[in-house]
Amino acid sequence: MQKHFSLNDILNFEPRYRATFINSLGGFKSLALIGTANQIGQTNLAVFNSLFHLGANPPLFGFIVRPDSAERHTLHNIISTQEFSVNHVSESFYKKAHQTSARYENQISEFDATALTEEYKKGFKAPFVKESNLQIAAQFLRKVEVVENGTLLIIAKIKFVSVAENCIATDGYVDIEKAGSITCVGLDSYHRTEKIARLAYAKPNVPLTEIT
Amino acid sequence: MQKHFSLNDILNFEPRYRATFINSLGGFKSLALIGTANQIGQTNLAVFNSLFHLGANPPLFGFIVRPDSAERHTLHNIISTQEFSVNHVSESFYKKAHQTSARYENQISEFDATALTEEYKKGFKAPFVKESNLQIAAQFLRKVEVVENGTLLIIAKIKFVSVAENCIATDGYVDIEKAGSITCVGLDSYHRTEKIARLAYAKPNVPLTEIT
Numbered sequence: 170m171q172k173h174f175s176l177n178d179i180l181n182f183e184p185r186y187r188a189t190f191i192n193s194l195g196g197f198k199s200l201a202l203i204g205t206a207n208q209i210g211q212t213n214l215a216v217f218n219s220l221f222h223l224g225a226n227p228p229l230f231g232f233i234v235r236p237d238s239a240e241r242h243t244l245h246n247i248i249s250t251q252e253f254s255v256n257h258v259s260e261s262f263y264k265k266a267h268q269t270s271a272r273y274e275n276q277i278s279e280f281d282a283t284a285l286t287e288e289y290k291k292g293f294k295a296p297f298v299k300e301s302n303l304q305i306a307a308q309f310l311r312k313v314e315v316v317e318n319g320t321l322l323i324i325a326k327i328k329f330v331s332v333a334e335n336c337i338a339t340d341g342y343v344d345i346e347k348a349g350s351i352t353c354v355g356l357d358s359y360h361r362t363e364k365i366a367r368l369a370y371a372k373p374n375v376p377l378t379e380i381t
Numbered sequence: 382m383q384k385h386f387s388l389n390d391i392l393n394f395e396p397r398y399r400a401t402f403i404n405s406l407g408g409f410k411s412l413a414l415i416g417t418a419n420q421i422g423q424t425n426l427a428v429f430n431s432l433f434h435l436g437a438n439p440p441l442f443g444f445i446v447r448p449d450s451a452e453r454h455t456l457h458n459i460i461s462t463q464e465f466s467v468n469h470v471s472e473s474f475y476k477k478a479h480q481t482s483a484r485y486e487n488q489i490s491e492f493d494a495t496a497l498t499e500e501y502k503k504g505f506k507a508p509f510v511k512e513s514n515l516q517i518a519a520q521f522l523r524k525v526e527v528v529e530n531g532t533l534l535i536i537a538k539i540k541f542v543s544v545a546e547n548c549i550a551t552d553g554y555v556d557i558e559k560a561g562s563i564t565c566v567g568l569d570s571y572h573r574t575e576k577i578a579r580l581a582y583a584k585p586n587v588p589l590t591e592i593t
Contacts, residue, residue, distance in 0.1 A: 172546040176539065179440055186553035191437035193555035194517060194542065196469060197564035197574060198433070199408030221410070221431045221445060224530040225403035228391055231527075231534075233433060233443075257408060260577060264589055271583040282585065305406060313525060315443075317536060318436040322443075324529060327388065330406060334384040341398035343405035345566055351577065352409035352564055354557055357592065358579045362409060362564060362572040365472060369569070371483040373494065377476055380569065 192355040200353045202266055202285075203232075204254040204296040205246035212287060212296045214279035215243045216266045218353050220255065228327035230255075230307075233320050239272045247323065250294060251309045256301035259349035263359050293328070302348040304331040340380075342367070404567040412565045414478055414497075415444075416466040416508040417458035424499060424508045426491035427455045428478045430565050432467065440539035442467075442519075445532050451484045459535065462506060463521045468513035471561035475571050505540070514560040516543040552592075554579070 179187060199220040205213045217240070223229035234244045247253050258266045265283040273282055280287050286299035290306065297304045306328040313322040336348040352360050367380035391399060411432040417425045429452070435441035446456045459465050470478045477495040485494055492499050498511035502518065509516045518540040525534040548560040558574050565571050579592035 170546050171543050172549070174542045174544075176440070176541060179539065179542070180438070182553065184438065187440075188437040189553035190549070190555060191440045191539070192434050193553075193557060194440075194515070194539070195432050195434040195442055196411030196413060196557060196562055197409050198411065201408060219433045220407050221433055222404050222407040223445060223527060223532055225400040226392070226396065227530070228388070228399075228403045229527075229529055230407055231445075233435060263577065264580065267580045268583045268589055271585045271587075273585050277585070303406070310529060313534075315435060315441075315536065317441055317522060318439070320435055322525075322534065324527065327391065327403070327406070329388060330386045330391070331383050332386075334382050337384070337402070341394065341401035341405075342567055342570065343402060345405060345408060346572060350408055352574060355554055357581070358554065359577040360558060360574040361577055362574050365475065365563065365571040365573055367570045368476065368479045371480050373483045373485050373489070375483075377480055 189355060197352045197354055197360065200258045200266070200351060200359070202256045202258060202269065202298050202301065203243055204256060204298060205243050206250060206295055207246050208249055211276065212278045212280050213242045213246055214269050214283070214285060214298065215240055216258070216269050223324065229324065230327070231322055231324050234323055235320055237319070239270055242275055244321065247309050248312070252293060252295045253307050253309070253325070254295045254297045255305040255307055256298035257303035257345060257348065257350040259300070259302060260351050260361055261349070262300050263351060267357070290331070302333060303343070303345060303350060401567060409564045409566055409572065412470045412478070412563060412571070414468045414470060414481065414510050414513065415455055416468060416510060417455050418462065418507055419458050420461055423488070424490045424492050425454045425458055426481050426495070426497065426508070426510065427452055428470070428481050435536065441536065442539070443534055443536050446535055447532055449531070451482055454487055456533065459521050460524070464505060464507045465519050465521070465537070466507045466509045467517040467519055468510035469515035469557060469560065469562040471512070471514060472563050472573055473561070474512050475563060479569070502543070514545060515555070515557060515562060
């Protein structure tokens, strides 16, 4: 039985109920840990689920930061050092990833608090998550204020990528399911995936085929 | 064996290989059909996978449009009518959803071309997808140009939501897996999901618990 919720219904929800409800509606989301360091090398790690593709040439992506949340240390470090790492999350450490969303004091590194392992790569100061199977080094380009609610869109460029060679198909597709990446819904629901199919480029009036 | 790709490696990829590679890196994504109509009621339907949550109060979300792609008709209709529908995609019609990405002429409705069913709701002119288990009516608020590559961020407000009552948990969580929503990777890979767990709000130095 379908239930209809008007904007008024939604605005009258209890705030926590509303946040949980609305956060679920956007569908399945990317799940990644963003690693940063401040100017003196103090590290920070935070879970994000709003990463989205912006373009392939140059390779760009974006994500949303809430300056009034536990994400504020990540924002501060990104703006002051201009770089950060993006690390896909696997089932083997998703609870640690979730735990990074707790409001730790600034002098506490979530790497230490969750026992995730810092990894460093040549020419890049932000820490990666060693446990992650897909790591991306990113350069901050610009922030855009979403005036409607004070959140910020961060626009970034990919500097390099580290991924298992056997997860890359001959056409460039990266099989992140095979790499172990998982997905999430809303604020707290974690899901593994099972591939249905890849579908070839669609053309008008031409039957769709699967990519095998 | 991890493989390292520098920005130079990525920029030297063959363009289609690069698009497929970079599109995969953002992780699992939302999958939704956006329904619109123009001023004279001609309908359009297009698949999008960049929806992201912006805020719960007011209920806001965003997504990215490429003005030079098959998405241009959607963009035109949203700006001229200020409204559109967002419809989650289920496994039963994911091939039809993919087919909407073909470059149909403006006078062809993707509803007709794919045999998906238009559904109308009171006080709202944009068509919904009848086959969809989770439908959202949205009001256009603003577009933001991403100057780095000419894409546009669309910011929108939720006007009403239709979802099966038995998919809503007591705390407001909408179980979109139970509702049948699926996820995608990159340009063409479709995946069903299997819930691992929901985790309670994380606090420093407090063991995590599951929400059951």
